[in-house]
Amino acid sequence: MNYTTQMDAAKKGIITREMEVVAKKEKIDVEVLREKIAQGKVVIPANKKHKSLDPEGIGEGLRTKINVNLGISKDCCNVEKELEKVKVALKMKVESIMDLSSYGKTEEFRKKLIDMSPAMIGTVPVYDAIGFYDKELKDITAEEFIKVVEKHAQDGVDFMTIHAGINRETAEVFKRNKRLTNIVSRGGSLLYAWMELNDKENPFYEYFDEVLDICEKYDVTISLGDACRPGSINDATDASQIKELIVLGELTKRAWERNIQVMIEGPGHMPLNEIAANMLLEKKLCHGAPFYVLGPIVTDIAPGYDHITSAIGGAIAAANGADFLCYVTPAEHLRLPTLEDMKEGIIASKIAAHAADIAKNIKGAKEWDCEMSKARQNLDWERMFELAIDPEKARRYRRESMPEHEDSCTMCGKMCSMRNINKVMQGKNINILREDD
Template identity: 75%
Template sequence: MNYTTQMDAARKNIITEEMKIVAMKENMDVEKLRELIAYGKAVIPCNKNHKNINPEGVGEGLRTKINVNLGISKDAYDLEREMEKVKTAVEMKAEAIMDLSNYGKTEEFRKALVEYSPAMIGTVPIYDAIGFYEKELKDIKAQEFLDIVRKHGEDGVDFVTIHAGMNRATAEVFVNNPRLMNIVSRGGSLLFAWMRLNNQENPFFEYYDELLDICAEFDITLSLGDACRPGAIADSTDASQIHELMVLGELTKKAWEKNVQVIIEGPGHMAIDEIEANVKLQKKLCHGAPFYVLGPLVTDIAPGYDHITGAIGGAIAANAGADFLCYVTPAEHLRLPTLEDMKEGIVASKIAAHAGDIGKKLPGARRVDNEMSDARRKLDWTRMFELAIDPERPVEYRKDTNPEDETTCTMCGKMCAVRTLNKVLDGENVNILR
């Protein structure tokens, strides 16, 4: 039988090759996965033109996935450096990479990224419009925004962030409910500005059916962006954010009518006590569609350390049911991330995702933790490093010190509790002083 998208196949009781691969990775019955995709509770972002993709699933009952943002900008235009980041992100097993390039002719980098990467690739097509058409924002036509989405689909992009919920009604709610930080979504701010400058409706909302046809043609997963995501904890869970979320819920149903897979994007900056409620609200208003969060960052006062504030929020969000974490680097709010910034962000997000999976009680989530504990009990340092999320740093730390007893570390030395118990339980003398 023929099918257009993974959702279309699932609804026709077709098990695709991508479903088989994802089910094996997740230790899930493939029929169960098919049902989740049919109901929109899980997605497999997999453009028909992304030939070397290693498919991943995002959604209910699946491991929490992480996304890495990178790309060129006018102030940091270095394609070679960005490709080095891509290769490192793939080596570190990031499940998704978003190309947020926003300057010049970005097609060269995007095509190279898709051709190289087995990870799923996402973009925000509106970023590309100004450079592609060489027009100021106000002068871009509605149809041209849609044409850019088609171009990204032809290039093999697996999911696209589209801020279709920033319509005139949402914009009015925002204007009537002032915020401390206004709109911090780059794509959302561009669309809000375009609407005001041209006195027109958001093209992605007005011509949403045409957008869905493009997504269905290439099996692009539609990541419905939250233009009103809070950029300060003072703005979280406000009228603008919730109004837009309600719009996204309606747009989700329309997408499913055309068998287009959907992810919902979420905050942003948010006080720690609001995260769980926001996840539950999204799942309710958006009918169980997978939830993709940036952070959330739980405080606004840690520039240079926002990979930590984001990981705290990400772990809580994942535990509450968020399915997809967008990483945050130490350079957030400060500069384009370096390679080292990116690595710090990946590790922090992977920790958050794994901690969330343990909290969700996903089958097998604790297995590697138990293996690590067993290696620690045996003082098997080699095995500990093999199991670590980031093997490089613990090896460096270990080499940097020289304990008297090489089975221990310089923190406790021969007073190591693990060493003491191992010896005593084996009937040996502890011999701390000699």
């Protein structure tokens, strides 16, 4: 039986190779997975032309996945340096990379990235439009915006952020409801400006059916962008954000009617006490579609440490239903991330995702922690390093401060609780001030 997309196959009762791979990784029954894909509660972003892809699932009942943002800009346009980051990110086993390139040889970087990456690849076509056509924003036509989407799909991109929710109706709500930080989404701000400059409807909303045609042809997952995401905790859960979310829910149904897989993008900056309610709102208004969040960043006062502010928010968000975390680095709001910034962001996001998976009782999550606890109780340092989320750093810290006694560390020495309880429970004496008998 033929099928056009993963969702089309799922609705027809077909088990695809991608479904089999994901079910095995997640340790779940493939029929359960197929049903969730048919319902739109799980997506497997897998462009038919991305030949190096090792598929991953995103959504209800699956491990929380993380995304890494990379790409070149006008101020930092070294393709080889960005590709080096890609190699390190893949070595760190990230499930997704978004190419946010906005200047120069964007096609060259994108194609190399897709060719080499087993991780799923996402893009934001509106970022690429100005450089692709070498035209000012106002002069780009609606048809040209759609053609960039088609170009990215042809290149093999697995999912695309499409800011279709900021239509003229949403824009009017934004104008009537003043914000502290206005529109902070890069793509959202570009489209709002284009609409104002041309007095026209958002092309991605007006020609959404044409976008769906492209996505169906290549099996591209649509990640419905949150142009009105809050850029400060003051603007969280406001009229603009919720109005756009309602539109995204309507667009989700239109995409599902065409068997196009959909994710919903979410906040943004948000106080701790509003996160759980926002996860519920998204799932309700967008009919259970997987939720992809940036952060949320839970306080606005920590530039240089936003990998931490976002990991706090990300853990709470994922524990309450978010399915996909976009990493944030220490460089957020400050500069293009360096290689070290990227690594810090990946680890922080991985910790948040895993902490949430424990809370959601995802298969295998708690077992990993139990294995680490056993190794600690047994003072098995090598096993601890093997199980660590960042083995390299753990080994380095141990190596840089070696204790006098191998069965302890330089924090507690012979007062180590694990060491002493192990000895007592074995019927041995504890000698802290002198050598052991």
